[in-house]
Amino acid sequence: MTTTIRGTMHPRFETILTPEAVAFVAALDGAFAGRRAELLQARRDRARRISAGEDLDFLPETKNIRNDPSWTVAAPGPGLTDRRCELVSPATRKMGVHAQRSGAQVWLADLEDATAPSWSNVISGQVNLYDAVRGQLEYTDEDGVTEQGQLNPPTIIMRPRGWHLCEKHIAVDGRPISASLVDFGLYFFHNAKALIEGGAGPYFYLPKVESHLEARLWNDVFVMAQDLLGIPQGTIRATVLIETLTAAFEMDEILYELREHASGLNAGRWDYIFSYIRTFAQRGDEFVLPDRDRVTMTTPFMRSYTQLLVATCHKRGAHAIGGPAAVNPTRQDEDGRHRALAQVRAEKEREAAEGFDGSWVAHPAVVETCLTAYATVLGDRSCQRDVRRIADVTARDLVSLEGTQRTITLQGVRTNVSVALRYLASWVDGTGAVAIDNLMEDAATVEISRAQLWQWLHHRSQLAEGPQVTKDLLERVIEEEMAHLTRSGDAGETARYEAARDILTQVALDDYLPGFFTNYGYVRYLTDRPLRMKGALTPDDLRQSEQVPATTGATNGSAA
Ligand SMILES: CC(=O)SCCNC(=O)CCNC(=O)[C@H](O)C(C)(C)COP(=O)(O)OP(=O)(O)OC[C@H]1O[C@@H](n2cnc3c(N)ncnc32)[C@H](O)[C@@H]1OP(=O)(O)O
Numbered sequence: 001m002t003t004t005i006r007g008t009m010h011p012r013f014e015t016i017l018t019p020e021a022v023a024f025v026a027a028l029d030g031a032f033a034g035r036r037a038e039l040l041q042a043r044r045d046r047a048r049r050i051s052a053g054e055d056l057d058f059l060p061e062t063k064n065i066r067n068d069p070s071w072t073v074a075a076p077g078p079g080l081t082d083r084r085c086e087l088v089s090p091a092t093r094k095m096g097v098h099a100q101r102s103g104a105q106v107w108l109a110d111l112e113d114a115t116a117p118s119w120s121n122v123i124s125g126q127v128n129l130y131d132a133v134r135g136q137l138e139y140t141d142e143d144g145v146t147e148q149g150q151l152n153p154p155t156i157i158m159r160p161r162g163w164h165l166c167e168k169h170i171a172v173d174g175r176p177i178s179a180s181l182v183d184f185g186l187y188f189f190h191n192a193k194a195l196i197e198g199g200a201g202p203y204f205y206l207p208k209v210e211s212h213l214e215a216r217l218w219n220d221v222f223v224m225a226q227d228l229l230g231i232p233q234g235t236i237r238a239t240v241l242i243e244t245l246t247a248a249f250e251m252d253e254i255l256y257e258l259r260e261h262a263s264g265l266n267a268g269r270w271d272y273i274f275s276y277i278r279t280f281a282q283r284g285d286e287f288v289l290p291d292r293d294r295v296t297m298t299t300p301f302m303r304s305y306t307q308l309l310v311a312t313c314h315k316r317g318a319h320a321i322g323g324p325a326a327v328n329p330t331r332q333d334e335d336g337r338h339r340a341l342a343q344v345r346a347e348k349e350r351e352a353a354e355g356f357d358g359s360w361v362a363h364p365a366v367v368e369t370c371l372t373a374y375a376t377v378l379g380d381r382s383c384q385r386d387v388r389r390i391a392d393v394t395a396r397d398l399v400s401l402e403g404t405q406r407t408i409t410l411q412g413v414r415t416n417v418s419v420a421l422r423y424l425a426s427w428v429d430g431t432g433a434v435a436i437d438n439l440m441e442d443a444a445t446v447e448i449s450r451a452q453l454w455q456w457l458h459h460r461s462q463l464a465e466g467p468q469v470t471k472d473l474l475e476r477v478i479e480e481e482m483a484h485l486t487r488s489g490d491a492g493e494t495a496r497y498e499a500a501r502d503i504l505t506q507v508a509l510d511d512y513l514p515g516f517f518t519n520y521g522y523v524r525y526l527t528d529r530p531l532r533m534k535g536a537l538t539p540d541d542l543r544q545s546e547q548v549p550a551t552t553g554a555t556n557g558s559a560a
Pocket residue numbers: 087088089090094095096098099110113114270271324328329330331361362363364433434435439440441442444445
């Protein structure tokens with residue numbers, strides 16, 4: 001087996017990419033690459049069946065697991081009992097230092113939705129985590145002022161990339177390897193023992209899981225990783241984001257598969273909305289969602305999902321964690337800041353009243369707000385896992401848009417285009433979380449925007465103002481927004497917006513609905529040696545970006 005590092009070696013990358021660490025990751029990939037490929041194929045097969053009319057339902061073959069009241073998940077790991085506020089941020093040095101000083105119980109260091117997965121971001125994120133775990137994270141600003149993390153920092157939970165992505169800068173026998181295993185493996189190899197010695201442990205958030213079989217794969221990865229490093233089984237803790245529609249039907253099963261390592265479920269609402277759109281993109285009008293800002297946590301199908309999540313977690317002794325509010329309390333706008341704080345407070349109080357044990361925030365300025373809101377329900381208690389909730393949620397409740405306001409507007413189209421272009425122009429430049437119009441935008445929120453454009457186009461949806469959504473209309477709006485966004489004439493900015501337009505056109509306007517914009521964007525714009533920077537990508541390039549075996553001709557998510 002030959003392992004090759006294809007990415008540029010920046011300063012300190014050698015700390016992470018040691019021969020032993022790379023061999024560890026290659027061993028994991030060698031053991032699990034086949035199953036990962038099969039599970040990605042199973043995703044595509046299921047997506048095709050749903051597109052063709054198959055209804056989603058709870059699985060008959062796992063009924064025993066759901067109905068068996070006797071099993072629970074492992075006790076919370078050290079440092080994970082109190083999770084009232086989890087601050088999420090990209091794993092940069094500056095954000096890491098701020099997160100460590102934020103007063104949150106958890107720092108969720110994100111290599112996923114909030115990180116544009118360039119080689120430089122991925123490995124420098126590992127360098128920053130390496131330092132953070134050892135209490136050595138510091139950051140020097142432009143004025144030469146050095147800030148350090150604090151002595152008693154939050155528990156770190158790391159979020160690796162999802163199963164659908166590969167890491168092209170590390171090749172085993174010429175083949176790129178799973179991005180999930182690179183992120184998980186490097187972090188675990190370097191830090192597991194130090195974390196345990198420090199009184200915590202190797203903890204993970206698992207993103208975009210679509211089935212309990214994918215959770216089983218993660219569990220098997222954990223077992224092998226712990227074995228290889230001589231760490232006791234059951235040391236790892238994983239919280240699974242329930243952020244795909246299909247996973248919402250398998251919450252019990254996902255916890256069961258990971259039960260020795262599971263510590264909770266999280267309502268990853270943005271990807272969940274995206275997943276809803278993607279799953280039903282080619283079904284009838286009854287599944288077409290309205291403007292992005294009209295879908296909230298109190299929209300009936302969203303409410304059903306969170307009720308089921310809380311009830312499932314508490315039945316199994318797991319933490320139920322709320323998702324991130326996207327409002328951004330920017331310091332530039334005092335009124336906007338007050339509105340954002342009030343909105344976060346109302347949202348977190350509602351979550352706590354619904355039974356959640358804690359929640360994500362995406363900005364340090366709202367940590368206190370989140371803690372106060374949870375305190376109104378929890379008082380001195382660190383969580384409410386012992387409070388059982390009954391959720392009488394049916395399969396229909398999880399998918400039906402009955403009672404949902406369904407209006408689509410030209411402004412909704414324009415906002416989706418503008419937000420996607422602005423976000424993608426930053427993403428190709430290496431920034432994966434961006435404040436736009438006082439909202440936090442990341443890969444998940446922008447997936448909603450582009451998938452809505454695709455769905456509305458596919459359905460020729462009627463806008464409140466009269467016209468239908470057509471390709472001509474979308475192209476016109478894109479041109480208008482591009483003219484507006486590139487008006488400075490700056491060459492670098494224009495090039496980034498051209499790249500953004502290319503990605504948006506590819507993933508929102510084509511007949512084919514790609515599973516994720518990140519696959520295409522990554523191979524085209526983020527790799528150290530990008531795949532054919534000029535000229536159109538061929539269907540083979542696209543398949544490669546989505547890791548679809550050439551023989552299947554399948555799409556990832558929805559067959560066109
Ligand atoms: C769908 C999902 O998955 S959500 C989870 C993934 N998303 C995220 O993690 C996004 C996290 N949030 C962010 O990245 C940022 O808050 C942004 C990009 C939205 C806004 O950042 P900024 O424009 O820098 O905001 P702002 O200027 O108000 O920040 C004030 C300070 O707080 C810091 N800060 C802002 N957000 C965070 C954060 N999440 N964690 C740590 N520090 C932060 C900034 O670095 C800045 O520091 P400075 O004063 O030393 O310059």
